[in-house]
Amino acid sequence: MLLEAIETKTAFPADGGGLGAECKVLALLDWDYLPYELCQPGSGYRFSLLRGEDEAQAFRLLGQGQAAPDVLLVDEDFFGSPEATADACMRIRRTHPKIRIIAIESEMHDGDSVLEALGICQETLPAMPDVPAILEKLTAFNCQVGVDVAGFR
Secondary structure, eight states, X not given: OOXXXXXXXXXXXXXXXXXXXXXXXXXXXXXXXXXXXXXXXXXXXXXXXXXXXXXXXXXXXXXXXXOOOSEEEEETTTTSSHHHHHHHHHHHHHHOTTOEEEXXXXXXXXXXXXXXXXXXXXXXXXXXXOHHHHHHHHHHTTOOXXXXXXXXX
């Protein structure tokens, strides 16, 4: 018999997700560094930044036997063109079907997301997004390891 009411707003699923879980984010961006706000200890996110246009390096990183990232944050120009990035994201999706993809629109094609048009990404950000916009998209995913988010996990 329960002596106190249970508050379900703060409950976590029993499948391993919970307070200590971090959302793993792989950022395929041409940024020189990740802003401090995205790498704060205890933020609930673990970011990895991969710079350059090396598709082989990206696939090597994803296939190293480590757990796949929960979210892929990708610049549409990362692999040279939005079409090449779309091809790479489809390969990543086949290998890691539960990964959620946030696309950052190309600066050259601002307002016209190829990944969004092809249905490859779940969310899209404008070119050169600020940190609060990125965190807002991650928060919208309710990015906790093991939590079912709109059928992608």
